[in-house]
Structures are given as C-alpha cells and as structure tokens.
Amino acid sequence: MRDVSPPDTFYRSFDDEELMQRLFHRDLTAFRTLYERYGSLVYSTCLRVVRDAQIAEDMSQEIFLRIWRKPESFSAQRGRFVTWLTSVTRNRAVDEIRSRNRRYRHETASPEEQEWEIPASEAIDPALTAELSDQRRLIVTALEGIPSEQRECIQLAYFGGLTQQEISERLDQPLGTVKTRIRLGMQKLRSALTAELRWEA
Amino acid sequence: MDCQEIREILDAYALGAADAREAKAVERHVADCVRCWDELTKAQRTAALLALTAPMQEAPASLETRIMSAARGAARAGFSPAGSFGGVRIGWPATAGSVGLVGAAALVFAVFLQAQVNDLEGDRDTLEDRVVALGSITRVATAPDVRTISFEEVTDTTTTGPFSGDADYRWSRDEGKGVIFCDSMPLLPEGEVYEAWYVTLSEPVPAGTFTPDDAGGCLHLMEPEWQVAAATGVGIPHEKAGGARRPTGDWLVLAQFEDE
Numbered sequence: 035m036r037d038v039s040p041p042d043t044f045y046r047s048f049d050d051e052e053l054m055q056r057l058f059h060r061d062l063t064a065f066r067t068l069y070e071r072y073g074s075l076v077y078s079t080c081l082r083v084v085r086d087a088q089i090a091e092d093m094s095q096e097i098f099l100r101i102w103r104k105p106e107s108f109s110a111q112r113g114r115f116v117t118w119l120t121s122v123t124r125n126r127a128v129d130e131i132r133s134r135n136r137r138y139r140h141e142t143a144s145p146e147e148q149e150w151e152i153p154a155s156e157a158i159d160p161a162l163t164a165e166l167s168d169q170r171r172l173i174v175t176a177l178e179g180i181p182s183e184q185r186e187c188i189q190l191a192y193f194g195g196l197t198q199q200e201i202s203e204r205l206d207q208p209l210g211t212v213k214t215r216i217r218l219g220m221q222k223l224r225s226a227l228t229a230e231l232r233w234e235a
Numbered sequence: 236m237d238c239q240e241i242r243e244i245l246d247a248y249a250l251g252a253a254d255a256r257e258a259k260a261v262e263r264h265v266a267d268c269v270r271c272w273d274e275l276t277k278a279q280r281t282a283a284l285l286a287l288t289a290p291m292q293e294a295p296a297s298l299e300t301r302i303m304s305a306a307r308g309a310a311r312a313g314f315s316p317a318g319s320f321g322g323v324r325i326g327w328p329a330t331a332g333s334v335g336l337v338g339a340a341a342l343v344f345a346v347f348l349q350a351q352v353n354d355l356e357g358d359r360d361t362l363e364d365r366v367v368a369l370g371s372i373t374r375v376a377t378a379p380d381v382r383t384i385s386f387e388e389v390t391d392t393t394t395t396g397p398f399s400g401d402a403d404y405r406w407s408r409d410e411g412k413g414v415i416f417c418d419s420m421p422l423l424p425e426g427e428v429y430e431a432w433y434v435t436l437s438e439p440v441p442a443g444t445f446t447p448d449d450a451g452g453c454l455h456l457m458e459p460e461w462q463v464a465a466a467t468g469v470g471i472p473h474e475k476a477g478g479a480r481r482p483t484g485d486w487l488v489l490a491q492f493e494d495e
Binding site for chain 1: 249251253277283284285287290291292301303
C-alpha cells in the first residue's frame, strides 16, 4: 500500500480551504490533515445525533470519503469549510435517524429524560484544534446564556432532528410557542456571537 | 411570503426544523432577496457552531485507518467516479448555485494534470518532456470520442503484494491512442512490464506497455503499434514479459468499454 506521510508542519500551516484545493491534486496528506483537524468533531457530532458508536463511525467515514471523492461539493465562495462540513455532518446524521423509522426518538420520548448537557466552556479538549476550542467557548457561553426552554427547543431541532411541529408534540406546547422559542433563542445566539464570530467568509 | 414572514422562519430553517412548505418558501425567497440571503447565511453559521456543543469524543484510531485506506483505494485521480453518496445532503439552499460540477470528470482531470504540470515547474530538466507527455495524455483523456473502462480491485497473487489496485483505461479512436491510469497495481518483478490489449471482434491487438511506479501508480500514454478500428474492450494478461505476439488468454483483468 502506498504510504501517506503524517501531516507535518508544512501541511498544518495550510488553512482548510487551501487543503481542500489540494484534494483536486489527489493529495492524500492534505486529506489526512483535514481529518486530523476535524475527524473528532465530525465523529462527535454524528455520535451526539445517532447515539451509536458504530453508526457514527460509518457515517464519519462516508462523509470524509465523499469529501475526498468530490472536493468540488465544497465551494469556497459559499463560506468557510468548517461551516459547510458541520452542516453536511449534521444533516447526514439527522437523515440517518429519520430514516431509521424514528426509533431513536421514541426511545427517548420523554424530554425530561433527555440529557442535553453542555460541556464546560473552559474545558480544553485535545480532540479540538485551538481555533475550534475558542469557537466552542463562545457558543457554549452563548447557549448557557439563553433561557432553558429556548435552549431545549434549539437542541431538539439541531441534534434531535425534530421539526417544530414534532417539538411541539414532544413538549406538549403549542406550535406557536415553539416557533417563538426557536426564533428568540437563535436571535440571541446570533447577537451574542456576531461580534466575535470568526467563522466568517 | 414577504421578508418579514421569511425572517420569522429563517432560524428554524437554518436549524433544519422548518416543515417542507416553509423550507420551500425560504429557498424560493432568498433566491431573489439578497438581504434575507445574508440573514440566512448568518443563521446558518450560528447553527453550524452548535455542532461544537456536542460532547467531544476522540474519534477511534481505527476510524482514521479505515478512512485513509479507503481513500487510497479511491485515489484514482481525475477519473474519480461520482460515487454513490446521494445520502449526503448539502446544507445550503439551492439558490447559491449548484455546488457540484456534475459530469465534470474531464475538467477535474484537466485540473489534476494542470497540478502535475505546476508541480514539475521546479524540475527544469524533465519539465519539457513531461509537459509534452501530459499534454498528449490530456488530449486523449478528454477527446470527444473517448471511451472508458474501470478495473477495480485488481489483485494478482502471483506477484509481490498483497495489492488491490484500481486502473482506468481510456481510449480515443480519433487520437489513435489510449491512456492508462492506475493506483496500487500489483508490483512487477524487475524488468517486467504490463501489456494491455485491445479486444476486437477478431484478434486481440497490443495496446502498449506500462510499468507502475513503486506505489503501483501510473499515468501513461498508450500508443499501439497499429491502429485499432473497433475495439470492444481492454484486457491485461497475467504474463509480464510484454511484447508477446498474442496474449496467452490468461487475463489478469478483462473488461468491455462502459458504453459497449
């Protein structure tokens, strides 16, 4: 088998978009560098949604291989790579649980039993790059700062893959209430993040 | 829906929580409304950050091994097949213009070759020859009448290995030449070469010889000794000597062109 040298300082000095460009050159070391940066984030996001380590692994592999085979799926004009990657990952994971005949949702039918713990914002995580750790500190702080019922709706939508209608049924709250919670919660997150958000194009 | 109504559901859309009718409305609206488009982009960036609030787990080491090994297997530059990953949905609305370059295999191939050319710039001695060769390869591989064969998981237990390689063969009758691209092909004993043959309605016709590099990779122009009018496929025999008058009939790989 062809050996791929581990990412070195040279490759680590590339930003994500430069590494993606190198995938058009079929550069396996560039690909490996991207995996080194984001493998754990993709895996953890999948795991959070599907709650099954084996499925999370399979999905992470599928997502990364798709990037390798079709780097043109990402368009740098549309924004930063990491934003795109997390969107693709979350959507893929949610598609998975939706297609798995909603079993996961019924297993965790009671919102009170659902654990939506947020990691401590100060925690330094070896699985994340320094930049991602900074970003996480921001979003965790912002998420902690909004009312818990807004937070819950946002988490049920993002990680639980529920529509607003489904959230309203799950929480036994009027649909209008759920819509308002999501809108207000997201607006607060956005304004809390806008000043420092570096995930800009 | 007007801007006000759209703004009310943008955040739910960015979270993937809008219902189908609302999602359609948002996508239709932002296609023509730059300001709502900007708002949506901000909402999507915020939503993307939420991924970071998942408890972080280090991906198992075996995952990296699996992914890198599969990527190597798929590393057939330029000929990279579309793959069957239809399940992955891109999180952007359709308005941003199609994100894919559907059917752009030839373009990707040209980009790859351009990269090869660029990489060679520092190597003045061989640059000119190599650029000429790559130019010929590009011409054949992107010829309007080009036909393709993909050989997958080529294994040969009679040589050193174990290897499981891939190869693509492209043939242009108008150019009178072919191109072989291979990755992780079984290695050859010293001094031996692979020989490819065009399969025709009568006798097989030699297509040319090629030698993979140490990693089993190759990108080689195949110039047959005489022109082939109507090949239906390509075969590579087990024999590694090359220059045989005709193949023994013991094929390592044999396949028809994809359009046959």
